[in-house]
Amino acid sequence: MNFKVLDKKIDDIQADCTIVLVLNKDLKHRWIKDSKILKKLGFKGENDEIAFSPENDTIYASSDSFESDDIRCAVSNAVQCTKKYNYKSAKIGLYTKKSPTANARALVEGIVLGAYTFDKYKSKKEPLTLKNIKISTEDYSDKSFNSDSIKNAIDEAIIIAEATNSAKDIVNTAPKEMTPKKLAAFAKNMAKEIESLNCFIGDENFLEKEKMGAFLAVSRASSEKPRLIHLSYKPKDAKKRFVFVGKGLTYDSGGLSLKPSEHMVTMKSDKSGAAAAINIIRAAALLKLPFEVHSIIGAAENMIGGNAYKPDDVLIARNKKSIEVRNTDAEGRLVLADCLDFAQDLKPDFLVDLATLTGACVVALGEYTSGIMGNSEELKNSMQLSSAKSGELAGVLPFNKYLRKLLKSSVADISNIASSRYGGALTAGIFLDNFIKDEYKEHWLHLDIAGPAYVEKPWGYNQYGASGAGVRMCTYWLKDFYYKENSVHKEDK
Ligand code: BES
Ligand code: ZN
Numbered sequence: 001m002n003f004k005v006l007d008k009k010i011d012d013i014q015a016d017c018t019i020v021l022v023l024n025k026d027l028k029h030r031w032i033k034d035s036k037i038l039k040k041l042g043f044k045g046e047n048d049e050i051a052f053s054p055e056n057d058t059i060y061a062s063s064d065s066f067e068s069d070d071i072r073c074a075v076s077n078a079v080q081c082t083k084k085y086n087y088k089s090a091k092i093g094l095y096t097k098k099s100p101t102a103n104a105r106a107l108v109e110g111i112v113l114g115a116y117t118f119d120k121y122k123s124k125k126e127p128l129t130l131k132n133i134k135i136s137t138e139d140y141s142d143k144s145f146n147s148d149s150i151k152n153a154i155d156e157a158i159i160i161a162e163a164t165n166s167a168k169d170i171v172n173t174a175p176k177e178m179t180p181k182k183l184a185a186f187a188k189n190m191a192k193e194i195e196s197l198n199c200f201i202g203d204e205n206f207l208e209k210e211k212m213g214a215f216l217a218v219s220r221a222s223s224e225k226p227r228l229i230h231l232s233y234k235p236k237d238a239k240k241r242f243v244f245v246g247k248g249l250t251y252d253s254g255g256l257s258l259k260p261s262e263h264m265v266t267m268k269s270d271k272s273g274a275a276a277a278i279n280i281i282r283a284a285a286l287l288k289l290p291f292e293v294h295s296i297i298g299a300a301e302n303m304i305g306g307n308a309y310k311p312d313d314v315l316i317a318r319n320k321k322s323i324e325v326r327n328t329d330a331e332g333r334l335v336l337a338d339c340l341d342f343a344q345d346l347k348p349d350f351l352v353d354l355a356t357l358t359g360a361c362v363v364a365l366g367e368y369t370s371g372i373m374g375n376s377e378e379l380k381n382s383m384q385l386s387s388a389k390s391g392e393l394a395g396v397l398p399f400n401k402y403l404r405k406l407l408k409s410s411v412a413d414i415s416n417i418a419s420s421r422y423g424g425a426l427t428a429g430i431f432l433d434n435f436i437k438d439e440y441k442e443h444w445l446h447l448d449i450a451g452p453a454y455v456e457k458p459w460g461y462n463q464y465g466a467s468g469a470g471v472r473m474c475t476y477w478l479k480d481f482y483y484k485e486n487s488v489h490k491e492d493k
């Protein structure tokens with residue numbers, strides 16, 4: 001998709017169709033320009049309402065406000081609507097005098113995210129015809145108007161939304177195709193295409209050499225061998241080092257603690273943390289952020305078989321801690337325990353893991369919201385703030401010392417499940433905390449993206465299937481960190 005910013009009135013711009021956002025509250029006051037047409041179309045301004053007017057080739061999309069996420073939703077709905085009419089170009093206004101860059105960002109993100117389709121397995125493809133979007137700045141009259149900052153915001157928005165869509169592609173791909181080996185090939189390929197990225201792949205022998213006993217045990221029953229993927233981006237004079245760790249279970253059958261069949265479908269999405277980590281570093285590199293960024297992915301399949309790891313097994317993790325296995329379906333934390341230990345060897349300033357770790361997180365926060373956990377209030381809050389800006393929903397879940405005790409094992413240093421079924425998202429997070437060294441405790445965040453990672457009932461601008469959860473939240477967080485460091489004025493973000 002092509003975006004152009006034009007310092008022209010919208011009526012003076014040539015395009016096949018016009019997208020008009022209608023503020024619901026304005027509709028009540030009836031002052032908007034096309035109110036007669038809207039009346040004729042029976043447009044009520046209800047949530048997510050879309051109306052198409054053939055007489056002026058205009059798509060009207062209702063929006064509750066001009067807050068960024070309402071804009072993303074409205075334009076995404078409008079883009080879906082253009083599909084039916086085969087329009088190739090569309091024009092749209094910026095809708096603000098106050099925050100043109102934020103609006104430009106939201107418009108572009110909403111359009112790129114809304115345009116996503118995954119039709120790889122469909123015989124009949126219905127590709128989006130819309131290719132050119134022309135953005136008019138006509139309603140912006142402030143003297144300090146800076147079209148460069150708008151253009152820059154648009155370029156950034158394209159990178160971030162495309163990285164999100166790329167994560168969706170990884171997750172949506174069927175498990176027989178996106179195996180650990182293929183995921184590694186995907187990462188390697190990406191690093192070939194983006195010059196500033198490097199990629200190291202560790203196979204099962206590497207994991208043996210690294211004594212990653214927990215990670216190896218999870219992968220053992222699968223005929224698909226595990227891979228550790230290490231992507232790195234090291235710009236000159238990098239100011240900080242960020243390490244992202246992604247859970248890359250290309251399939252989670254539950255292992256011997258087998259999942260019931262209705263819970264097993266959609267478990268191709270257990271690689272969502274990996275898909276996010278791969279695409280956060282892609283976005284960071286394309287945005288040319290002045291930070292060193294690493295992504296470590298533990299890719300494996302959790303399967304059953306004669307050599308499967310078992311409940312009652314005791315595993316020795318890379319950091320030498322012994323783990324009693326009481327449930328083979330709590331496998332993500334085992335893979336992450338070893339990957340987090342590996343990641344700390346890189347001496348990160350900030351360490352963030354992303355994982356579809358627990359069903360309990362979905363119970364706690366609902367299916368739209370990710371859980372943020374960790375030991376630093378400041379860090380958790382910073383992620384929550386950036387997440388809100390990015391349009392991803394995230395809530396902080398607080399650790400406590402009583403939950404910590406629930407992971408005690410009678411036979412090993414720690415059990416892989418808690419003795420209580422309550423607070424499962426937190427006990428999983430606390431399990432991971434046991435693999436974080438003291439010096440990194442305050443620098444670590446755990447993001448449980450189990451709720452929003454996979455969409456079974458479309459919502460907002462998220463179609464059926466993967467949502468790319470984690471990509472926007474973490475990329476905005478990195479960007480916000482950069483702006484904070486450089487104290488760039490809020491309006492210019
Ligand atoms: N991959 C699942 C968690 C999950 C559930 C992700 C639903 C997405 C949607 C994870 O490996 C798992 O099975 N966790 C168990 C933990 C339990 C055995 C302590 C769970 O949540 O039931
Ligand atoms: Zn599991």
Ligand code: ZN
Pocket residue numbers: 249252270329331332356357
């Ligand atoms: Zn899992």
